[in-house]
Amino acid sequence: MGDFSLDLNEDQRQVINWVHEFADSVVRPAAHEWDEREETPWPILEEAAKVGLYSLDFVASCFADSTGQLLPAVNEELFWGDAGIGLSILGSTLGLAGIVANGTPAQVGEWGPQCFGAPGELKLAAFCVSEPDAGSDVSQLKTGAVYDEASDSWRLNGTKTWITNGGIADVHVVVASVDHTLGSRGQASFVVPPKTVGLEMGRKFEKMGIRASHTAEVVLNDVKVPGSCLLGGKDKLDERLARARQGKPAKTQAAMATFETTRPAVAAQAVGIARAAYEYALAYAKDRSTFGKPIIEHQAIAFKLADMATRIDAARLLYQRAAWMGASGRPFRAGEGSMSKLFAGETAVWVTEQAIQILGGYGYVRDYPVERWHRDSKIYTIFEGTSEIQRLIVARAISAVHIA
Numbered sequence: 001m002g003d004f005s006l007d008l009n010e011d012q013r014q015v016i017n018w019v020h021e022f023a024d025s026v027v028r029p030a031a032h033e034w035d036e037r038e039e040t041p042w043p044i045l046e047e048a049a050k051v052g053l054y055s056l057d058f059v060a061s062c063f064a065d066s067t068g069q070l071l072p073a074v075n076e077e078l079f080w081g082d083a084g085i086g087l088s089i090l091g092s093t094l095g096l097a098g099i100v101a102n103g104t105p106a107q108v109g110e111w112g113p114q115c116f117g118a119p120g121e122l123k124l125a126a127f128c129v130s131e132p133d134a135g136s137d138v139s140q141l142k143t144g145a146v147y148d149e150a151s152d153s154w155r156l157n158g159t160k161t162w163i164t165n166g167g168i169a170d171v172h173v174v175v176a177s178v179d180h181t182l183g184s185r186g187q188a189s190f191v192v193p194p195k196t197v198g199l200e201m202g203r204k205f206e207k208m209g210i211r212a213s214h215t216a217e218v219v220l221n222d223v224k225v226p227g228s229c230l231l232g233g234k235d236k237l238d239e240r241l242a243r244a245r246q247g248k249p250a251k252t253q254a255a256m257a258t259f260e261t262t263r264p265a266v267a268a269q270a271v272g273i274a275r276a277a278y279e280y281a282l283a284y285a286k287d288r289s290t291f292g293k294p295i296i297e298h299q300a301i302a303f304k305l306a307d308m309a310t311r312i313d314a315a316r317l318l319y320q321r322a323a324w325m326g327a328s329g330r331p332f333r334a335g336e337g338s339m340s341k342l343f344a345g346e347t348a349v350w351v352t353e354q355a356i357q358i359l360g361g362y363g364y365v366r367d368y369p370v371e372r373w374h375r376d377s378k379i380y381t382i383f384e385g386t387s388e389i390q391r392l393i394v395a396r397a398i399s400a401v402h403i404a
Contacts, residue, residue, distance in 0.1 A: 023081025031082035034212035049119040068327025072268035079272030083376035084212030091164040095125025098173035102231040126169035128160040139183035145176035152227035166216040167201020170194040185244040189231040198223035209375035267319035267344035270380040274348040277355035315344040335394035342390035345380030
């Protein structure tokens with residue numbers, strides 16, 4: 001485990017520059033159209049697949065980066081281009097992360113490629129945790145899984161909500177309770193294969209932001225999957241349930257095992273949005289004149305931009321530290337992963353609001369992108385753990401007290 005460093009090697013720099021070029025030349029010019037259409041941008045996904053950006057190989061190379069810096073940096077660049085399209089491109093990665101975090105090597109090898117497909121035959125994946133009555137508190141999941149020993153199969157019933165790629169994905173990774181009395185420790189993750197009977201898309205949500213990313217309910221009505229679709233296998237699950245029933249400490253937890261690997265990358269997405277708004281506002285402030293001089297020369301504007309740049313850099317350093325800690329096996333003793341997501345999400349909301357203020361009336365209309373960046377930013381204080389939940393995690397970590 002090496003010392004903390006922000007230095008990137010040549011290979012990393014080349015990948016980041018390549019992703020930035022794709023975001024600049026392909027994603028950003030299409031952002032307004034797909035935000036207005038509020039549909040999955042399949043042509044952009046095809047372009048990403050053709051160049052190798054939307055692929056298992058690329059995501060695996062990011063996960064394999066020993067420094068932990070490549071995946072969040074890629075997220076920042078893509079979301080600098082556009083958050084909705086960026087989430088469409090990287091949304092399947094969350095489903096893959098659920099498989100990698102909880103599955104066996106054989107399961108990863110079987111289902112990983114089916115999360116992406118290939119150019120001309122694209123596939124999508126979805127990670128299904130949240131429910132109508134269980135968002136931040138995943139211990140209250142009502143979706144259940146019942147094992148049938150005679151047929152070595154599981155039956156899943158319940159409704160998931162706010163699911164990226166929900167209902168249109170080829171591979172759904174579903175977190176369900178196998179023992180409700182154990183709360184989150186009685187949960188397991190299952191792969192639901194393509195075209196499985198009983199899995200349907202419920203309501204598709206019309207959203208404030210990230211509108212090029214598909215978000216919907218997933219309804220599971222007596223969905224039958226073979227035993228091989230239980231991620232990690234039955235023996236591992238039985239061992240974990242036995243530990244929980246004996247009151248022994250948990251080694252892993254199905255939903256959180258996935259979120260822990262993705263939280264710094266989500267923080268990086270928020271930083272990308274904030275950076276886009278800051279750069280646009282800075283350029284506008286240099287060009288726009290009032291009272292006989294560019295508005296950047298007025299302290300009221302210059303100080304806003306200085307604060308925007310400072311908070312963006314601080315947010316980036318927090319996600320870089322968290323990503324490095326995760327990659328090097330250092331424990332998050334002060335909730336550093338949650339710190340990064342909390343601060344980056346709130347920074348994105350604040351920075352994009354300041355950008356609107358700098359542009360004035362132009363910032364409020366759809367002719368200019370800053371209003372879209374502000375709409376996109378707000379979700380980062382809500383999904384993958386609200387700001388309140390992140391504060392709770394950090395507070396518990398720094399105090400060693402169970403704060404409700």
